Amino acid sequence: MKARPIRCLISAGPTREFFDPVRYVSNPSSGKMGYALAAAAVEQGWDVHLVSGPVMLAPPPGARVEWVITGSEMFAAVDRAFDDCDILIMTAALIDFRPKEIAPKKVKKEALHMVIEMEPVVDVLGTVARRKKHQLVVGFAAETDNVEAYAERKLRSKNADYIVANRIGAAVGGFESDENSILLLGRDGTRESRGPVAKTKLGVWLVERFAAELDQRSVSA
Numbered sequence: 337m338k339a340r341p342i343r344c345l346i347s348a349g350p351t352r353e354f355f356d357p358v359r360y361v362s363n364p365s366s367g368k369m370g371y372a373l374a375a376a377a378v379e380q381g382w383d384v385h386l387v388s389g390p391v392m393l394a395p396p397p398g399a400r401v402e403w404v405i406t407g408s409e410m411f412a413a414v415d416r417a418f419d420d421c422d423i424l425i426m427t428a429a430l431i432d433f434r435p436k437e438i439a440p441k442k443v444k445k446e447a448l449h450m451v452i453e454m455e456p457v458v459d460v461l462g463t464v465a466r467r468k469k470h471q472l473v474v475g476f477a478a479e480t481d482n483v484e485a486y487a488e489r490k491l492r493s494k495n496a497d498y499i500v501a502n503r504i505g506a507a508v509g510g511f512e513s514d515e516n517s518i519l520l521l522g523r524d525g526t527r528e529s530r531g532p533v534a535k536t537k538l539g540v541w542l543v544e545r546f547a548a549e550l551d552q553r554s555v556s557a
Contacts, residue, residue, distance in 0.1 A: 345387070354435070356440075357440075472546060515531065516538055
């Protein structure tokens with residue numbers, strides 16, 4: 337009997353958190369790394385569910401795309417699909433905070449408060465990974481400094497199996513660039529670096545790396 341394809345859940349792109357219907361806080365994430373991973377996963381023969389924030393990219397042919405905007409929407413989509421997936425790859429760059437109050441209509445400039453109270457957005461990766469059973473959980477960490485130290489901390493605190501870390505900033509790329517340099521850290525002690533190289537090639541390398549891990553798990557089960 338033919339084995340079912342690996343069910344892959346990928347998040348990509350930025351999220352937006354609104355002050356009013358026309359103003360929001362976000363980040364420069366292009367979604368390119370997540371979309372490269374989704375395309376590579378489709379090529380691997382996986383069943384790919386891509387949860388995407390607002391990006392200017394064509395969906396990878398063969399992937400099922402679910403569009404979201406806010407962190408709450410991203411969480412709801414990932415939370416719904418997590419229990420049935422075999423691997424979660426969280427590349428999305430969620431905004432970690434949002435305005436405590438959202439104005440129902442556009443706030444005029446002269447009435448806009450310069451100090452706006454914020455509150456945390458749900459921790460998507462940490463929340464869903466707490467209930468992982470068979471899933472392989474991969475997170476991403478984009479940092480401006482102390483990249484490895486912060487990635488190691490995230491690996492443990494989020495209950496992830498792997499963290500893919502990269503440095504971001506005007507001088508080093510990351511967001512919006514077609515290339516990236518990454519450091520792959522694993523709970524098993526894995527420490528592998530790649531790049532700078534095209535995100536499409538990184539996507540293929542990572543998917544092949546995770547495919548080998550999933551194959552090993554299925555043999556051991």
